Amino acid sequence: MSFCERLKTEASEGSPKACCRRARLFGAMLFAAEFSPEKLRVVTASEPVVKRISDDMKAVFGFRPDLRVTKRKEKDLYIMTVTDAARMSAVYRSFYPAGSEKGGINHMMLQNECDKAAFLRGAFMTGGTVTEPGKSYYFDFTTPSLRLSNETVTFLKELDLAPGAVLRRGVRVVYFRGAEKIESVLKTMGAFNAYFEFVNAKIEKEVNNGLNRTMNCDSGNARRSLEASKSQIKAISALKKGGRLGTLPDDLKNLAILRLENEDMSIAELGRQSSPPLSKTAVYLRLKKLEEIASGGSSEKEKK
Numbered sequence: 001m002s003f004c005e006r007l008k009t010e011a012s013e014g015s016p017k018a019c020c021r022r023a024r025l026f027g028a029m030l031f032a033a034e035f036s037p038e039k040l041r042v043v044t045a046s047e048p049v050v051k052r053i054s055d056d057m058k059a060v061f062g063f064r065p066d067l068r069v070t071k072r073k074e075k076d077l078y079i080m081t082v083t084d085a086a087r088m089s090a091v092y093r094s095f096y097p098a099g100s101e102k103g104g105i106n107h108m109m110l111q112n113e114c115d116k117a118a119f120l121r122g123a124f125m126t127g128g129t130v131t132e133p134g135k136s137y138y139f140d141f142t143t144p145s146l147r148l149s150n151e152t153v154t155f156l157k158e159l160d161l162a163p164g165a166v167l168r169r170g171v172r173v174v175y176f177r178g179a180e181k182i183e184s185v186l187k188t189m190g191a192f193n194a195y196f197e198f199v200n201a202k203i204e205k206e207v208n209n210g211l212n213r214t215m216n217c218d219s220g221n222a223r224r225s226l227e228a229s230k231s232q233i234k235a236i237s238a239l240k241k242g243g244r245l246g247t248l249p250d251d252l253k254n255l256a257i258l259r260l261e262n263e264d265m266s267i268a269e270l271g272r273q274s275s276p277p278l279s280k281t282a283v284y285l286r287l288k289k290l291e292e293i294a295s296g297g298s299s300e301k302e303k304k
């Protein structure tokens with residue numbers, strides 16, 4: 001099941017309060033494929049969405065919409081319709097009582113904070129999509145209606161969210177891009193399971209990216225230290241050839257021999273293998289010294 005399907009399932013979960021149930025049903029109808037005083041048509045691949053709308057319509061209006069299932073290769077498609085004029089006009093009157101402006105978001109229905117969240121859950125049930133978190137960060141409400149798109153943007157902004165809107169292939173899209181904005185809308189919807197899953201997926205991705213960076217960085221380090229080791233060995237070999245190794249102070253001589261025998265050893269490991277053990281800095285400074293001596297310089301210790 002995709003993240004989008006799980007969010008639709010969570011949005012469809014039972015509601016303890018009648019006010020929220022109505023607000024969610026209102027959101028689901030507004031964002032349905034068709035919602036007018038004559039007709040309701042919901043098209044969805046989500047079974048929980050179908051069950052929720054059907055159950056809530058039965059509870060609120062006393063009837064269930066007609067249901068048709070289209071078998072498809074991937075997922076079945078459910079088409080719910082109400083075409084009975086008397087029934088539809090009762091539904092419409094319930095969401096737009098006498099005196100209220102018909103057709104868009106009726107704010108009279110969404111006075112309570114709980115109902116604003118429930119309305120967004122309903123809108124997502126029929127009009128929402130979201131991509132897999134950790135992969136990409138797209139969250140859309142789609143509707144054929146410009147008016148609904150504009151009103152939704154205003155409504156979301158009043159909830160301190162920051163949506164964008166665009167016309168895409170003849171469909172109005174109210175969208176959120178980026179992890180932070182999607183987190184905010186999930187929280188505002190009250191979809192906390194999805195929210196926590198989303199945050200976890202995001203963190204996991206960041207940790208993985210971080211690990212990759214560290215690993216890239218490590219292999220870079222490994223390459224650099226191997227190059228350094230080669231140049232140290234070249235220097236020490238030259239000292240040995242010139243018979244100067246024996247003239248070096250013991251700490252330099254011992255380290256030189258250790259390096260010569262262990263090309264792959266890291267600075268830290270060389271330090272641990274020395275006796276007495278040396279810090280990384282001490283090893284580094286001594287190796288540098290050896291290279292200096294080999295390239296013609298001489299150490300004060302050597303002169304002693």
Ligand SMILES: [Zn+2]
Pocket residue numbers: 017018019020021112114115118
């Ligand atoms: Zn409520």
